[in-house]
Amino acid sequence: MSFLELRRVSKCYGTGAAEVHALVDVDLGVERGSLVAVMGPSGSGKSTLLTIAGSLEEPTSGEVVVDGRSLSAMSRNDKARLRRRTVGYVFQDYNLLGGLTAAENVSLPLELDGIPAKKAHRVGMAALEELGLADRAAHYPDQLSGGERQRVAIARAIVGERSLLLADEPSGALDSVNGDAVMRMVLAACRRGVAAMVVTHDARLASWADRVVFIRDGRIMDQTVPPPTPESLLTGVPASGPRP
Amino acid sequence: MSVRHALLAFLSEGPKYGLQLRQEFEESTGEIWPLNAGQVYSTLQRLERDDLIESDDRGEEAGPQKMFRITEAGRSELDVWLSTPPDMTEPPRDELVIKVLSALRVPGISVHDVIQVHRRYVVELMQQWTRLKEDEGDLDLTFALVADAELLRLDSIARWLDTADGRLRRAGTEAPSERTGPRIRRRLVARR
Numbered sequence: 001m002s003f004l005e006l007r008r009v010s011k012c013y014g015t016g017a018a019e020v021h022a023l024v025d026v027d028l029g030v031e032r033g034s035l036v037a038v039m040g041p042s043g044s045g046k047s048t049l050l051t052i053a054g055s056l057e058e059p060t061s062g063e064v065v066v067d068g069r070s071l072s073a074m075s076r077n078d079k080a081r082l083r084r085r086t087v088g089y090v091f092q093d094y095n096l097l098g099g100l101t102a103a104e105n106v107s108l109p110l111e112l113d114g115i116p117a118k119k120a121h122r123v124g125m126a127a128l129e130e131l132g133l134a135d136r137a138a139h140y141p142d143q144l145s146g147g148e149r150q151r152v153a154i155a156r157a158i159v160g161e162r163s164l165l166l167a168d169e170p171s172g173a174l175d176s177v178n179g180d181a182v183m184r185m186v187l188a189a190c191r192r193g194v195a196a197m198v199v200t201h202d203a204r205l206a207s208w209a210d211r212v213v214f215i216r217d218g219r220i221m222d223q224t225v226p227p228p229t230p231e232s233l234l235t236g237v238p239a240s241g242p243r244p
Numbered sequence: 245m246s247v248r249h250a251l252l253a254f255l256s257e258g259p260k261y262g263l264q265l266r267q268e269f270e271e272s273t274g275e276i277w278p279l280n281a282g283q284v285y286s287t288l289q290r291l292e293r294d295d296l297i298e299s300d301d302r303g304e305e306a307g308p309q310k311m312f313r314i315t316e317a318g319r320s321e322l323d324v325w326l327s328t329p330p331d332m333t334e335p336p337r338d339e340l341v342i343k344v345l346s347a348l349r350v351p352g353i354s355v356h357d358v359i360q361v362h363r364r365y366v367v368e369l370m371q372q373w374t375r376l377k378e379d380e381g382d383l384d385l386t387f388a389l390v391a392d393a394e395l396l397r398l399d400s401i402a403r404w405l406d407t408a409d410g411r412l413r414r415a416g417t418e419a420p421s422e423r424t425g426p427r428i429r430r431r432l433v434a435r436r
């Protein structure tokens with residue numbers, strides 16, 4: 001079973017004439033150690049999908065299962081603990097706290113989880129170091145570049161052995177060097193066993209994923225097949241036919 | 245793409261043997277631009293005939309053991325080539341664009357499905373390039389540059405497909421007017 005599973009998940013906002021079907025019968029699984037990208041245009045339901053997978057929002061129908069446990073069967077407290085310990089969430093607009101330094105932002109989720117401040121700081125610093133940000137640890141978010149802020153946001157999401165990483169357009173406004181750095185970090189977390197889902201409209205970002213799932217009007221309409229051997233690139237790839 | 249000018253660029257570093265040129269060509273671009281030995285030597289022969297390169301034994305056929313130098317004329321030819329933008333005023337005859345435009349006219353075909361087939365294929369290729377670049381780009385600068393170019397080219401195709409998809413959705417997908425072709429041509433001619 002996949003680490004994250006969405007089973008026939010639907011989400012409606014509003015009622016009557018104002019009803020919006022943001023997600024319709026979405027089935028999706030993300031294995032440990034793999035990176036799945038959900039790609040679709042603006043308004044296709046990507047952020048909704050991610051917030052539901054991260055238990056920040058309830059589906060209208062269907063089920064979300066994380067590590068074998070259905071979210072609908074969990075108490076509020078259980079879900080809060082899941083969000084603190086298991087899920088790392090990178091929001092579309094980074095969401096660093098402006099009053100905290102980079103290091104404090106990264107260690108915050110650990111402290112919230114009851115880990116003593118000193119130890120949390122140590123773990124947070126290690127994460128920043130790994131991402132090449134040790135010398136920015138004492139900087140506040142408004143003293144960091146966009147790329148640095150985004151890397152801090154990812155450090156915060158993967159710190160403390162969390163096993164599910166959910167990221168919304170994580171290289172949104174970044175140039176390609178910074179965007180690549182961010183995705184390299186996400187992929188490295190996956191290779192350590194994290195299950196990761198990234199949602200984006202950007203094919204270059206999606207191309208980092210092991211599997212790309214295409215979403216349109218709240219429905220999953222297609223997905224890539226795992227890439228064949230790299231050699232096929234150099235010998236010419238046969239055109240793939242339509243897939244049901 | 246110009247094999248001539250690539251060879252001139254290699255020779256601008258200093259005199260080289262035919263074999264050496266062939267090997268350098270293969271090392272730097274061989275994987276993406278395979279060229280057989282015959283093409284290298286015949287190009288060298290033409291360069292010598294045009295006085296853009298020279299050798300000590302002019303009469304002899306170009307081959308692995310023959311040594312070449314760039315001439316002054318060759319060097320200025322190279323300089324001009326490097327700083328002359330290739331002609332990009334005409335849109336290339338893009339088969340993908342033609343397929344999408346054609347799909348609009350074919351009864352019983354959803355242009356959005358056609359777009360998705362191509363989008364998936366492009367993204368799958370990009371996945372492979374991204375993986376290759378991560379695996380090998382650190383070791384090989386030339387390869388990383390080529391992979392960047394390929395990723396950006398494919399990305400622009402993916403973006404065109406997304407843009408076309410969105411535009412067709414907003415327009416409702418009726419067939420384009422008959423005048424589309426001539427109109428495009430007229431505008432481009434006017435610009436040149």
Ligand SMILES: Nc1ncnc2c1ncn2[C@@H]1O[C@H](COP(=O)(O)OP(=O)(O)O)[C@@H](O)[C@H]1O
Pocket residue numbers: 013014020021022040041042043044045046047048049
């Ligand atoms: N809180 C909300 N209330 C009403 N409609 C919403 C809400 N959140 C999202 N939507 C609608 O749901 C659809 C999907 O939105 P979203 O998941 O944000 O898409 P994406 O992230 O792909 O741009 C859109 O039509 C959007 O307007």
Ligand SMILES: [Mg+2]
Pocket residue numbers: 046047048092168
């Ligand atoms: Mg969004």
